[in-house]
Amino acid sequence: MKKIVQAFAVAACALAVVGVARAQDTVAGKWKSQFDSQIGQQNYTFEFKVDGTNVTGTATGERQMGTNTVAITEGKITKDGVFFVEPLKLQDNDIRIEYSGKVSGDELKLHRKVGDFAEYDIVAKRVKAGDAASSETKPETNAPPPKP
Secondary structure (H helix, E strand, O other): OHHHHHHHHHHHHHHHHHHHHHHHHHHOEEEEEEEEEOOEEEEEEEEEEEEOOEEEEEEEEEEOOEEEEEEOEEEEEEOOEEEEEEEEEEOOEEEEEEEEEEEEOOEEEEEEEEOOOEEEEEEEEEOOHHHHHHHHOOOOOOOOOOOO
16 A cells, blocks of 8 residues: 555656646747737736746836836746736836746736736747847848948
């Protein structure tokens, strides 16, 4: 009986590690999201790096008031999903934005809690290698004429 319990414990640990490993593989990389909020349209780019169960990276938000990039804090992966915090400074106010979510294919479905002000469900889409290259090298269509 003792050997059965030990075998079951080993199998459970192995499955937990496999679940975390799959989350690492799927969350790492670049993701983009666009959503409406109380302060208007927001465009976000998340770049995640994964080391074991720790998640680091950046969150870049573009909104009417400007663009800002912050380091992601408190990032972690569990069998239940991914969790991280975006510490935002907005007009001399420190705002804690908490995210929790799950990867589903090329979508990262996130619940976004902005301090005690608002909560949103948003979806970020994975930026694939070909998409990143094409968006970074846009051809100039209205280039100024060369100087004589």
